């Protein structure tokens with residue numbers, strides 16, 4: 256059964272997307288500018304602002320501000336025109352990529368940022384692959400045009416060749432670096448002239464521009480060399496490209512490209528204009544039993560893709576972020592929790608602008624709501640207004656670094672265990688338990704060095720715990736399973752067997768060589784790099 260026409264209308268105006276890229280390309284800066292254009296914030300503070308300036312950014316965590324990088328993804332909701340936009344800023348660093356991948360499960364499109372000077376970088380490739388695999392349409396935003404960089408044709412060529420993704424330039428930069436003057440929008444046939452020294456963001460001019468007829472206008476604003484170059488480039492692309500085909504974009508075959516500078520707020524408005532016209536609304540979601548859930552279905556369904564503890568330090572809260580897949584959410588509603596197989600009331604629900612939350616009474620498919628959680632939710636859990644639903648698994652990465660914590664003050668041991676439990680439920684670290692030692696002294700696994708650094712910082716900052724990290728020599732974790740997916744509890748060849756938090760057997764070995772040894776000794780066992788969180 257479908258939702259009522261009124262609910263359908265609400266669902267259809269949702270746009271949920273993630274900003275992704277290699278570290279430092281400007282995701283958080285762009286997020287902030289988009290919030291500005293969405294009327295959510297009224298002054299934009301630099302991400303790495305001087306101390307004292309109010310930074311109103313998605314980097315709300317203390318350590319993010321100190322380090323000037325994003326550590327955790329952040330959700331922001333705002334209205335733009337007729338649309339309700341849910342925007343997710345993600346961390347670029349590979350040590351936090353599990354978080355980014357989880358976010359990509361929860362969105363309907365993504366905006367990839369590319370630094371004009373650096374072009375396609377290592378993470379850019381990985382993220383394109385993930386989007387392609389999941390058939391998520393990708394907008395490409397070439398950023399930092401206020402700096403010198405590669406010329407746009409070279410850059411587009413690089414994207415097409417290295418990422419095997421056809422590009423469709425929607426806008427074209429008029430000059431670059433010092434000589435940057437504006438953006439030409441090929442679809443609306445307008446040029447947007449920005450003043451590099453402008454005080455107000457609204458300080459720009461829009462001039463109709465038709466290539467061939469209005470070429471002279473470019474010479475009024477650009478130096479001769481830049482104007483010549485732009486006209487030459489436009490000749491080349493106009494001749495070579497068929498018109499924009501929105502279906503090719505929605506199928507993930509082409510990526511529309513816009514240019515700009517997030518920091519200077521150039522081209523952010525042209526991006527938004529394009530985004531609001533073409534970004535897809537809530538898409539159907541696949542279930543594990545290979546069904547599709549239509550977002551317009553009257554039944555409410557959703558899944559938890561992120562858990563964050565201590566966003567509100569005064570209340571030691573814990574929020575489970577749910578992407579609504581179908582129907583309408585109402586605060587206080589009773590839902591079926593598929594994993595626990597029981598009914599649960601969602602009483603505390605909010606929507607966010609970074610760490611600022613506002614109670615939300617109603618939300619619709621496409622939206623992301625944060626629900627207060629007392630320990631019922633794990634990442635990947637599914638809820639519905641009736642019956643059991645299980646959406647696709649959320650990826651979990653095999654950790655490669657391992658250690659154990661020791662706390663000087665023995666009285667704080669229990670507190671440390673609780674803290675580790677919270678942080679592992681967030682997916683910030685993974686815990687492994689030695690059967691004969693038990694849960695009080697778990698081994699901690701991390702995907703990368705920075706995860707350990709964040710762990711130590713958060714233990715001190717959020718839990719007031721001074722701990723020491725003792726590294727262990729393991730570097731590989733695998734979940735042994737039979738061919739039909741059953742847990743294997745005993746292995747030949749002297750394996751170190753542990754349990755993960757949901758009691759699955761795991762082997763930890765020092766190096767790949769040891770793993771190969773185990774594989775030879777146990778030819779019938781599959782050594783999985785991760786397993787489903789769903790129990």
Ligand SMILES: Nc1nc2c(ncn2[C@@H]2O[C@H](COP(=O)(O)OP(=O)(O)OP(=O)(O)O)[C@@H](O)[C@H]2O)c(=O)[nH]1
Pocket residue numbers: 276277278279280281282283284285301302303323324325326345346347348398399400401402515516517518519
């Ligand atoms: N010149 C210039 N600098 C920019 C621009 N956009 C962002 N930056 C700078 O680039 C740096 C990184 O920006 P962020 O927005 O933190 O980048 P990010 O992609 O969010 O980084 P991570 O989340 O850590 O991956 C900051 O110093 C920004 O001020 C731009 O358009 N021009």
Ligand SMILES: [Mg+2]
Pocket residue numbers: 282283284314324325344345346347
């Ligand atoms: Mg960031």
